[in-house]
Amino acid sequence: MILENITLDTPYLDLDEEFFRLSDPDPLDKPYLISFNPEAGKLINLDITACDNKNFIELLNGTFMLKGSRPFAMCYAGYQFGNYNPWMGDGRALNLGKTLGWNLQLKGSGETLYSRSADGRAAIRSSIREYLMSEAMFHLAIPTTRALGIIGSKTKILRNRMENAAILMRLSTSWVRFGTFEYFYYRKQYTKLEALAEYVIKESYPHLQDDKDRFFKMFCQILERTAQLIAKWQGIGFNHGVMNTDNMSIEGLTIDYGPYAMLDDFNYNFICNSSDRIGRYSYGEQPNISYWNLTKLSEAFSPLVDKKKMKDKLDDYGAFIYPNAYVEVMREKLGLFVKEEDDADLVEELVVSLHEAYVDHTLFFRTLSHYDGDRAPLYDIAMNPVVVDNWLKLYDERLEKENCSQEQRQEKMLETNPKYILKNHMLQKAIEKAEEGDFSMVETLLYIAAHPYDELPEYEHYSQDTPEEHKNIGLSCSS
Ligand code: AMP
Ligand code: MG
Numbered sequence: 001m002i003l004e005n006i007t008l009d010t011p012y013l014d015l016d017e018e019f020f021r022l023s024d025p026d027p028l029d030k031p032y033l034i035s036f037n038p039e040a041g042k043l044i045n046l047d048i049t050a051c052d053n054k055n056f057i058e059l060l061n062g063t064f065m066l067k068g069s070r071p072f073a074m075c076y077a078g079y080q081f082g083n084y085n086p087w088m089g090d091g092r093a094l095n096l097g098k099t100l101g102w103n104l105q106l107k108g109s110g111e112t113l114y115s116r117s118a119d120g121r122a123a124i125r126s127s128i129r130e131y132l133m134s135e136a137m138f139h140l141a142i143p144t145t146r147a148l149g150i151i152g153s154k155t156k157i158l159r160n161r162m163e164n165a166a167i168l169m170r171l172s173t174s175w176v177r178f179g180t181f182e183y184f185y186y187r188k189q190y191t192k193l194e195a196l197a198e199y200v201i202k203e204s205y206p207h208l209q210d211d212k213d214r215f216f217k218m219f220c221q222i223l224e225r226t227a228q229l230i231a232k233w234q235g236i237g238f239n240h241g242v243m244n245t246d247n248m249s250i251e252g253l254t255i256d257y258g259p260y261a262m263l264d265d266f267n268y269n270f271i272c273n274s275s276d277r278i279g280r281y282s283y284g285e286q287p288n289i290s291y292w293n294l295t296k297l298s299e300a301f302s303p304l305v306d307k308k309k310m311k312d313k314l315d316d317y318g319a320f321i322y323p324n325a326y327v328e329v330m331r332e333k334l335g336l337f338v339k340e341e342d343d344a345d346l347v348e349e350l351v352v353s354l355h356e357a358y359v360d361h362t363l364f365f366r367t368l369s370h371y372d373g374d375r376a377p378l379y380d381i382a383m384n385p386v387v388v389d390n391w392l393k394l395y396d397e398r399l400e401k402e403n404c405s406q407e408q409r410q411e412k413m414l415e416t417n418p419k420y421i422l423k424n425h426m427l428q429k430a431i432e433k434a435e436e437g438d439f440s441m442v443e444t445l446l447y448i449a450a451h452p453y454d455e456l457p458e459y460e461h462y463s464q465d466t467p468e469e470h471k472n473i474g475l476s477c478s479s
Contacts, residue, residue, distance in 0.1 A: 008097025025062025026110025028153030078179030078246025089114030179246030225252025274474035358383035369413035
């Protein structure tokens with residue numbers, strides 16, 4: 001389908017007018033295409049290759065409106081680094097409407113009612129980071145928003161230095177956040193809170209629509225999905241960096257990519273966000289913070305659902321829902337088909353060993369996926385092979401309880417443990433080139449992002465250990 005034939009609807013606008021503010025995009029100066037993503041185009045039945053660049057650029061720049069489009073910013077609140085902020089919302093994003101289950105959103109399209117003192121813009125750097133990483137996460141089977149394309153421009157914005165502004169088009173099955181519920185809860189607007197809950201059920205949990213206990217069941221599903229999400233982040237070595245409640249999706253998606261990072265050498269305490277001095281959102285803290293955020297969500301749900309029931313469910317989250325989800329993810333990474341009681345201990349030993357081994361997280365699991373009893377390849381990649389050796393003894397014993405062949409195990413592991421992930425130093429290189437007008441590396445990384453498990457001989461160098469000077473570097477929030 002071509003752009004002219006797509007029609008959007010805007011069910012969110014049926015809510016009370018406090019939920020949003022209609023607002024027009026403020027186009028960028030001299031926009032040009034940086035990249036488009038045909039895979040995401042397919043989601044909305046758009047054949048991007050058939051649509052001319054000019055139209056696509058205009059769509060992202062807000063100068064071409066799809067049929068039915070009514071741009072609006074959504075309100076929300078949120079706990080930022082533990083402190084409640086009652087007034088946030090889409091400060092630089094505009095929702096255009098929805099088609100085929102996907103809500104289209106422009107990010108960087110100018111000021112809205114919720115911009116506070118900021119400029120409503122997004123830099124090329126952060127837009128490329130979100131664009132590429134959301135695609136990588138999708139192909140790693142991690143729930144996420146998607147992205148259709150990016151435009152750059154001559155419009156200047158001030159960050160740490162003057163930068164050029166960009167607009168990213170994002171797609172999500174839901175843009176509702178924990179913080180959207182908090183907005184109405186703390187204002188004691190319980191009728192609106194209930195209307196929001198009904199909206200979310202219709203949009204995201206439609207099978208619960210006729211259930212008398214639907215709000216509680218929705219809470220349980222949000223909690224289960226959050227457990228799955230965080231377990232997958234931990235498994236792949238993803239550090240989000242800003243797990244404020246406004247960045248927590250009501251559908252358990254990865255949203256709002258900021259100073260995130262994939263682990264280089266495994267470091268449990270790694271902090272990707274350089275503004276996070278105490279490591280509130282460090283890699284290792286993510287499961288605890290998810291629990292904290294869910295506790296805050298339960299408070300926001302309290303006018304709708306019995307508190308004790310939610311408290312019991314939260315206790316289950318900490319006691320077994322999250323831990324089980326995590327062990328399940330790790331069993332897959334380790335190629336274990338059989339479930340054993342003490343697998344959690346094996347995983348815990350592994351985490352401690354990896355932390356002490358100074359070994360690249362991704363490379364370790366990929367090398368382990370080829371393991372046939374010869375430990376040398378694993379020794380070669382670790383600075384401290386002794387701890388790896390100790391853990392492999394446990395792993396060898398555990399493998400004896402498996403029924404499958406070595407080949408079957410390796411096959412499964414090679415489909416679970418990626419060869420290619422997007423590391424910050426790779427993204428940084430692509431951004432530097434893009435800022436000089438060369439978008440070829442953005443395309444290369446988009447390709448790699450879509451083929452994480454394949455052998456790609458021409459891109460072998462992207463599967464190597466991170467160069468020492470680029471290891472575990474934190475980024476700031478400013479974008
Ligand atoms: P984030 O850290 O990107 O999730 O953003 C936190 C809040 O700040 C959200 O309400 C954003 O809409 C808002 N925000 C971030 N950057 C800007 C900007 N440049 N202009 C307006 N609002 C912004
Ligand atoms: Mg955000």
